[in-house]
Amino acid sequence: MPKRKRSKKWVSWLVIFALLIVSCIVVYLVWDNYFNDKKNGGRDEPETSEVTEEKKEEIEYINGEETVEENEEEDDKKVKQYEGEDPNKAEELSGVITYAGLVDSTVMIRVNIDQYLGGGTCTLSLINGGSVVYEDTANISSSASTSTCEGFNVPAGGLSGGYDIVIKIESGGKHGTIKGEVGV
Secondary structure, eight states: OOOOOOOOHHHHHHHHHHHHHHHHHHHHHHHHHHHHHHHTTTOSSOOOOOOOOSOOOEEEEETTEEEEEOOHHHHHHSOOOOSSOOGGGOSSOOEEEEEEEEETTEEEEEEEESSOOSSOEEEEEEEETTEEEEEEEEEEEEOSSOEEEOOEEEEOTTOOSEEEEEEEEEETTEEEEEEEEEEO
């Protein structure tokens, strides 16, 4: 009787299946390691967290007075002033003319005030040759962290040449002046 030969195809399928599983695991580990490096800022060492002091106090002597700075967590809750003084604490009101120009036979003047104000008035004076040619008053409206005059729309009829702009701001007992120029 002749011997029957057994097929060993199942062994080759088992090897292919095992290689597929191993390659999937390798791809997963490489993928996971790549994104962990991105989270750690490109560092190869594992991410560790150190427990620091609950409260960190630094005592500085400024002008003979002792001041205490709380830890960084409490400082993060406060809004930080990055450059210069806080304009809301200034004695005088200040600002800038953001637009002054002729639009459809109307001189438009727009003003931004550096401080946050709850109300008040802006008084515009257009001056030519030392004399006041036009005067108007507008209310102050507040924005997120600054304020603005509601705007001045001056009829351009009869105006020509250059004019000095003087805007007097008044709010809550504080005063200020904003100056500029406009050509008609």
